[in-house]
Amino acid sequence: MVVNIYDTANELERQMRQTQEFIGLKEAFDDLKADKEATDLFVKFQAKQAAAQQKQMQGQEISEDEIKEIQALAKDVTSKDVIQALMAKEQQVDQMIQQLNQIITGPLQELYKQFGPQEG
Incomplete structure (x- = not known):
């Protein structure tokens, strides 16, 4: 039997948009x-954070001033209720994606499990 796994993935994408987690995240963005x-x-916080991550990935050091600026922005960001609500919704979506990832990678985990520690 031939399975088009991409059809399944596209259906999962459509269904994800209908989950409470995704709808809640969309409302939080609104x-x-x-x-x-x-x-x-x-x-601004996302841009600074992304720039710092990019520097790290390129092996560049982040200056003390940049770190302080990101920390100050992080403090300001977490003081906003609307952003805290968004971050909470992001965590819910992330948890759902992690659970889906575990399900999707189940067959791979089973394959590799045979090379794990053997009892006996």
Whole structure:
């Protein structure tokens, strides 16, 4: 039997959009967009964080000033209820994705388990 796994993946994508977790995240983004100050802060924080990660990936060191700026932004970000709500919804979606990943990779885990520690 030939299975088109990509059809299944596309169906999973459509179903994911209908989950409570995704709908909650989408609503949290809508709430964030309604608060311009929080949105600007969130975008700035994400940009600084991404730039720092990029530097690390390229083997560059992040300066003390950059670290302090990111820490200050992180403090400001976590002080905004709308951003905290968004982050909580992101965690819920992430947990769902992790659970799906465990299910999807189950056959691989079974294959590799045979090379794990043997009892006896």
